[in-house]
Structure formats: structure tokens, C-alpha cells
Amino acid sequence: MRSADIVRRATVMLHDMNCHQILSGACNAGDRCFAVGSVEGVPFTAYAAGCNIVILASTFERVQIIPGAIHNYIRISCLDCSTDTGKIAAAYDNQICVFEPTPLVCKNSPHVSTFIKPLSIIVCPRHTHTL
Template sequence: MNRHQVLTGAANSGDHCYAVGSVEGVSFTAYVAGCDIVILTGDFQRIQIIPGAVHGYVQVSCIDCCTDTGKVSRNTSLKNQYYVMLSLKWP
């Protein structure tokens, strides 16, 4: 199975399930679909998927992106909420 086949549906509902950031002047969009984080270019072409297996198959409830360093933070609905900073891998 290819990583692009991980997605099973639309983005999670809510106001904080997508964010826009940039790295080295190049903008990108990140959104969450279930347990997965999807990174798209400024013109919405997929460049990276971070599968739910990376963070224990827990549904992501909130995501944010840094506009300077290109890091993505995510938050789950667990009682002990935590953030994981992920660096983007450009092709």
C-alpha cells in the first residue's frame, strides 16, 4: 500500500482541522483526516502524509502550522493533551 492510499475520507470537521504555513517562503496547507495529517502545496498538490501509526492511531482534533520554520503541531482529544512538532520533507 502506498502512503497516498492512507486517506479514507474528507477532512475532520471543525474550525481547527486545517492550517496554512510556510517554509523558506513556500506556502503549504496541512489538514487532518481521521488520524492522518496531510500536507499540500500552495496549489493543493499532496507532498506528504503523516499516517496515524506515527502517533498511535488517535484522532487529531486540532492542527497548527508555523509560518517561519514549516513545523506542524497537532493536538488530540486525550485527557493529557500534547503537541508533536514535525518537520516537513520537501521533494
């Protein structure tokens, strides 16, 4: 196959994909926007990229992106992972959302599980202080 054909096919594939499927983005600023967890003994890294959660395998291969659209595109200020259960907690403004891993149905995947929807959402009241 000629290189021009390869470039043409890649361009068509990229045109049909959403931007977040190609470019996951850099980690949000701060040392609380990334964490390491594990699911059934398999380690993973999760980090906040804007309003999205990016999940990487131990080889830093991108496994999944949890889009921020379900939280009205609010920037994630803090993220943490459990090394026991694999749950991911993310802070969206005054909400803390906990995502639970669920087993994959597809047997061809090298990954153990996927994070589909939030397990729980905790709403923290806003405190205002006046001097």
C-alpha cells in the first residue's frame, strides 16, 4: 500500500472520530488530579483532563475516557483511586462522583474492566464566609 493511501485512510478515520477520542489532553494542574489504582490486582492510572477522566493501563495505553458531558463540562478539581476496589472518585465543583469498575463483556479485550457510570454522587453544600 502506498503512503498516500495510508494517509488518506487515516484522515478518513480521524474525520469520523470525536476530538476526545484522539486527543485526551494534558493532566489538570495540581498534584491531586492523578492517581494510581488497581482492579483485581491489575494496576491503572487515572487523571483529570479538563472535565474528562482518562484511564491508562500500566503500560500507559489509554483504556477509557469518562467524558465530562455527564457533569455539564465542569472541570475536575481533584481525583483519587482505590487500590482495593478500583473505584475512582472525582470532584466536580460541589459534587463528588464515585465511578465503580464493571466487568467487560468482550472477552477479546486485554483489560479486566471498564468504568461505565457513576456509583454515587455526593453533593456538598457551598459554604460562604463573610468577614
